[in-house]
Amino acid sequence: MINVALHGAEFFGKHGFYPEEQLLGSKFVVDISADFEPQGALQNDKLADTVNYEHLYELTFAQMQHPRKLIETLCQAIIEDIVKHYPYVAIVTVTIKKLNPPLRGKVDHSSVTITYNKPGNGI
Template sequence: MVTVQLHNLIFSGRHGVFKEELTTGNTFEVNLDVSYDESDRPFTGLDSIVNYVSIFGIIKERMHQPSPLLEKIAEEIIIKIKEQYPFIREAVLSIYKLQAPIGNFQGKAGMTLHKKFNGE
């Protein structure tokens, strides 16, 4: 099993349900692990692997579109990756708000979506 990882990706965006979040925006951290079975896919070139540059583009594009729910963003990113790479078996995507709108809160708040897929 091969796992392609993109971690600690930082984006600015206007995601959330509170008026302040939509007005001022927030900083988000994204972590992604995408796994596939290499035994069915010999390493012959970029078309035989999950290309992290391509995946970064999918994440970046979606993170710049405002949305009230981080869960919806994560789901849409995973769906798009699965469309582009139908051979993936698993995807784990976390999105964190680095300045969560919670009084006297230090840290980050977020969610993780874990999807498992059967064969192609």
């Protein structure tokens, strides 16, 4: 099993339940982890034989452009894009952290984590 991951990818997005959150926007940090069995001969040193972390970033960037009320919805959309483009992934975990959420006191971040397990992968 191979794991390809992005840690601490930063984005600006207009996600949040309240109208002012969707108007003003906020900073988000995204972590993505994708586990899969090798698709080709890795000794060939070809990008097509793995999950391209640059592509993971671009898929996430595209989803961050569409405001959503729930971080859960955003997280699920990112996972769906990854599974669509890399149908051989067995497990995908996405964590989205919303920095400085608008609460009464100081909070570093709130977060949502969703893990996808491909049906039949035995995990």
